[in-house]
Amino acid sequence: MPVFDQRGQKVTYQYNAAGDINFGNVQNRADLISELEKLKDEISKAGEAEVIDAEIVTDAQYQIQKAIDQAKKSEPSRKSILDHLGEAKEFMKGVVEAGGIVTGIVKAIELVQQLF
Numbered sequence: 001m002p003v004f005d006q007r008g009q010k011v012t013y014q015y016n017a018a019g020d021i022n023f024g025n026v027q028n029r030a031d032l033i034s035e036l037e038k039l040k041d042e043i044s045k046a047g048e049a050e051v052i053d054a055e056i057v058t059d060a061q062y063q064i065q066k067a068i069d070q071a072k073k074s075e076p077s078r079k080s081i082l083d084h085l086g087e088a089k090e091f092m093k094g095v096v097e098a099g100g101i102v103t104g105i106v107k108a109i110e111l112v113q114q115l116f
Helices: 029-048 054-072 078-093 096-115
Strands: none
Touching: 029 054, 029 096, 054 078, 054 096, 078 096
């Protein structure tokens, strides 16, 4: 059995939603909203772990919340949702540890294009 010497290593926050966030199972608008809420929570966790700057967390969460609010409307604006998710992606883009979060946002953008 291989043995790995991990002394001196420092592990920081890594995006790992442990199967909780799954954009692959989204079938409708309600599913998408639910997954966006989970994604917003994951950004919070990354902020609490001090891996993502608090200002970036605030900005990204705000944009995702705006997308959620728009998606909940009786006649949502696809363009508005895409704009908000695109902004959230831009805020997160430079954070290496948040690569999985960015991937989630990209998947959400693809789903918005299909569902709206």
